Amino acid sequence: LDERFERLTKDGQTTLSGADAFQLYDTYGFPLDLTEVICAERGYSVDTDGYDAALEEARQRSEFKGAEQAIESVYREALDALRTSDGQSLQVTFTGYERTEDASTIAVLLVDGAKASSAGEGAAVEVVTPKTPFYGEAGGQVGDRGIITTDTGVVDVEDTQKPVQGLVVHRGKVRTGSVSVGQGAKLQVDAKLRDATRRNHSATHLLHLALR
Secondary structure, eight states, X not given: OXXXXXXXXXXXXXXXXXXXXXXXHHHHOOOHXXXXXXXXXXXXXXXXHHHHHHHHHHHHHHHHHHHHHHHHHHHHHHHHTTOOTTOOOXXXXXXXXXXXXXXXXXXXXXXXXXXXXXXXXXXXXXXXXSEESOOOSBTTBOOOOEEEEOSSEEEEEEEEEOSSTTOOEEEEEEEEEEXXXXXXXXXXXXXXXXXXXXXXXXXXXXXXXXXX
């Protein structure tokens, strides 16, 4: 505090900023009421509104980090679900270099970020299959779109992502019927959109090369 008092005196100020007061609490364990008492004894006041704002910002950062960790945990569990019966860890196999259609099985189904056994019409879902022709967003190229079809429903795939290493997630909505874990599925990439995306991606690299 002495260093801060010296700085305040030098700058001709009489109020300790909320950011400084929060740093004293967050880093050194000084509670706000103790800081206020010490400041009052020296003839200074504390910007309590600024302190509250800094505290709220820190809480939001903490909640966001916690949410990120929770989301990643869900995807780690989804990847674990692909393990073989003898415990061998697997990754989603990408078959999109050879084909734009393939058959697989729904291994994991996420609804609103939580694992589910099935999802009905209109539900926003994330579908994981052991293999897929869908390209997950990477290297500046957006993920594929298309459809996933089972005997009981159709999912419109609006985006494909790789949230953790080795995992490919198809994000979209159940267009009709319902889909369930364990069902056989036909995965079809929108080939025309894939080709257009590929051309745009290649053109971007060529432009960067020319500019360099």
